[in-house]
């Protein structure tokens with residue numbers, strides 16, 4: 087058996103086209119278009135690439151964009167003041183502070199400062215809290231977990247009752263993904279670096295979401311035949327044969343897992359493009375809270 091490949095690029099393109107059409111309609115009706123502010127602190131090359139890609143996509147879709155770059159040693163108060171200003175800016179509906187931040191800055195304080203109504207990354211504690219509450223909806227679902235759920239449901243619309251292994255419990259990916267899987271009526275097991283028998287948890291799971299940042303962690307033999315596998319990991323592996331000097335791999339041994347899974351997402355071309363598409367969808371949604 088060879089798994090169906092979940093094409094994140096194609097799914098992301100469909101979402102972006104829907105956002106673009108909605109914005110064009112707003113322009114026709116002379117309604118305001120949404121605005122996204124991106125904030126990049128420091129010189130992390132991967133962060134710079136991600137922000138550049140987000141800015142380019144906003145332009146492609148007709149979203150108004152403002153971008154800010156702060157120096158690596160930027161004081162906490164300066165960053166907080168910028169976010170407070172953006173909270174007041176009527177032309178901006180979404181604020182994205184690219185993570186990770188340099189070590190001297192508190193991500194928690196920054197996340198608390200963004201207005202929950204402009205929290206298009208869905209990481210503010212208010213929105214994260216609402217995600218865990220049965221009768222509530224967050225104002226925004228976080229982007230990467232939303233993309234993951236969308237990809238899973240693209241191959242299996244009703245996942246109710248399934249068992250899911252989520253490898254990783256970060257506030258950005260693992261934990262909110264588990265919460266969203268629970269909201270879809272699956273039974274998620276949240277795994278992390280201290281989890282014993284990770285292989286066994288995976289073997290019993292109908293869905294595996296790997297978000298550990300550990301190349302090739304998930305072996306093919308861990309995959310239950312027919313399972314849905316979403317590989318979130320982005321790992322840079324030195325490769326002299328590549329013009330960039332490295333190649334990107336995920337957390338799953340793709341060549342092994344593809345032989346057992348029912349459906350699997352690749353790296354690159356899987357979750358990455360979906361994260362950006364969901365950010366654009368959230369930015370469009372943010373205009374409702376204007």
Ligand code: NAD
Nearest residue numbers: 230254255256259278279297298299318319320357358361
């Ligand atoms: P993180 O470092 O904050 O969290 C990693 C989690 O994985 C932790 O909970 C840790 O306990 C767990 N973990 C680490 N090694 C493990 C192991 N051997 N076994 C079991 N659990 C283990 O990372 P993050 O921000 O959640 O990102 C995870 C990965 O996803 C990274 O590779 C990151 O680059 C990638 N990522 C991709 C996207 C995307 O859009 N595709 C978005 C965010 C993160």
